[in-house]
Amino acid sequence: MTSDVDVIVVGAGVAGLSAAAELRARGKSCVVLEATGRIGGRALTTHPAALGHAPFDEGASWLHAAGRNPLVPIARAHGDALLDSDGVRTRRIVVGDHPATAAELADYDDAWGRFEAHARARALQAQDIGFSAALEGLRANPWTATIEMWEGTLIAAADPHDFSLHDWRVNELDGANLVVDGGIGAFVERRLGPRAGPVLLNRPVTRIAWGDKMAAETPRGAVTARACIVTVSTGVLAAGGIAFDPPLPARTQAAIAALPMGLLTKVALRATGADRLGLPDSVSLHRQVGRDEPAMFFLAWPFGRDHVVGFVGGPAAWALARAGDAATEAFARAQLRLILGSRADRTLGPAVVTRWGTDPAHRGAYAYARIGHAAARAILATPLAGGRLIFAGEAVCTDGLAGTVGGAYLSGQQAALRIVESPD
Numbered sequence: 001m002t003s004d005v006d007v008i009v010v011g012a013g014v015a016g017l018s019a020a021a022e023l024r025a026r027g028k029s030c031v032v033l034e035a036t037g038r039i040g041g042r043a044l045t046t047h048p049a050a051l052g053h054a055p056f057d058e059g060a061s062w063l064h065a066a067g068r069n070p071l072v073p074i075a076r077a078h079g080d081a082l083l084d085s086d087g088v089r090t091r092r093i094v095v096g097d098h099p100a101t102a103a104e105l106a107d108y109d110d111a112w113g114r115f116e117a118h119a120r121a122r123a124l125q126a127q128d129i130g131f132s133a134a135l136e137g138l139r140a141n142p143w144t145a146t147i148e149m150w151e152g153t154l155i156a157a158a159d160p161h162d163f164s165l166h167d168w169r170v171n172e173l174d175g176a177n178l179v180v181d182g183g184i185g186a187f188v189e190r191r192l193g194p195r196a197g198p199v200l201l202n203r204p205v206t207r208i209a210w211g212d213k214m215a216a217e218t219p220r221g222a223v224t225a226r227a228c229i230v231t232v233s234t235g236v237l238a239a240g241g242i243a244f245d246p247p248l249p250a251r252t253q254a255a256i257a258a259l260p261m262g263l264l265t266k267v268a269l270r271a272t273g274a275d276r277l278g279l280p281d282s283v284s285l286h287r288q289v290g291r292d293e294p295a296m297f298f299l300a301w302p303f304g305r306d307h308v309v310g311f312v313g314g315p316a317a318w319a320l321a322r323a324g325d326a327a328t329e330a331f332a333r334a335q336l337r338l339i340l341g342s343r344a345d346r347t348l349g350p351a352v353v354t355r356w357g358t359d360p361a362h363r364g365a366y367a368y369a370r371i372g373h374a375a376a377r378a379i380l381a382t383p384l385a386g387g388r389l390i391f392a393g394e395a396v397c398t399d400g401l402a403g404t405v406g407g408a409y410l411s412g413q414q415a416a417l418r419i420v421e422s423p424d
């Protein structure tokens, strides 16, 4: 394997596929090298036997910020059905040992409004602080810790004490959250795959020599090219998954260190019979939690499917990933018991646990910016080697969609355009 092409693209997730499609559309030859045996990366739809072979998005499941998400027009152009998640969702929230009363729910909604106003105003100040610190003025409110769990450990997938408020504000997701019927992973494979052209699978890049020419080494040979786009996660980069020769500039290395991976783990459990626990389809379930309390949020019977999906993020997710699948599943069942009582144990049978934290091709769910490092995404996006070595991917997105499939898509496209426009 020693082909000489215009551009090497490392990684066939959404960013790599979008970069390859853009390069090909503009007449550039490229080779996409993918470490695993499939395309899509963190957009992955499986059909686990434990869930009765229903489609299950192990990674991304929503097209967030639908009004500005570049994947929404692609889905619409192909006639793919997009389901409005928020439009059908209802909620069951437990406070202590009882379902939240109407007054408690009104307080919860009010707390969200206060949180948004307070955190956004604080984010305008020049000095960056941690997300958690930004909530200090709201600690008397009994819902603040629940909001911190939602927005911090689930949406950002990070430790709320560790991530930048400035970066949170820039990447706050607005507008509708849409679900692609059949799963996002399947959609990416079906719609982005063909536009990207052939991908060389099972070709983990171990070393990139970047000089007058780019050379990407894999166990099955090397590829040389004029330019290279690297789309692997910052988790893979920080772990030294690819050696760079010469080493990356200190500024680039610091940016990678400032963008560590958060973790979001899903546990899906299937109903063993027709019993639906008295819950309607697409209902969200969670509890009012205490400060820094490990907890899980659930979505039951999404769009009529016969499973419940639980989400745990941030430090609790990392601890569970280290403890293993059985501990993670047990945690999910214990959390469900706190919300629904022991009837949850009788109804919910086989389970599937996702493993993004221990997967060496990803090493987490998506990157967050450490306090004081909101600029790290732009630094990592800055081309090297006179515009011929470019990092792309969700972590590098500077369009306000960092951490998402939409952001990964934009970043891959922009990297390709930069290379097309760079002087020979």
Ligand SMILES: Cc1cc2nc3c(=O)[nH]c(=O)nc-3n(C[C@H](O)[C@H](O)[C@H](O)COP(=O)(O)OP(=O)(O)OC[C@H]3O[C@@H](n4cnc5c(N)ncnc54)[C@H](O)[C@@H]3O)c2cc1C
Residues within 6 Å of the ligand: 010, 011, 012, 013, 014, 015, 016, 033, 034, 035, 036, 039, 040, 041, 042, 043, 058, 059, 060, 061, 062, 063, 064, 203, 204, 205, 206, 231, 232, 233, 236, 241, 242, 264, 265, 266, 354, 356, 360, 361, 362, 364, 365, 366, 392, 393, 394, 395, 403, 404, 405, 406, 408
């Ligand atoms: C549990 C979870 C839930 C999520 N929920 C959402 C959501 O609802 N909505 C949303 O928009 N986003 C969500 N995301 C985030 C979204 O999935 C990612 O932001 C996006 O898919 C990242 O795409 P990417 O191309 O940047 O990276 P990746 O998808 O990681 O692509 C990088 C590719 O590089 C490959 N690779 C790694 N090392 C090498 C190597 N050495 N050589 C060659 N190839 C290599 C990997 O196998 C991978 O295919 C979620 C992620 C997770 C894990």
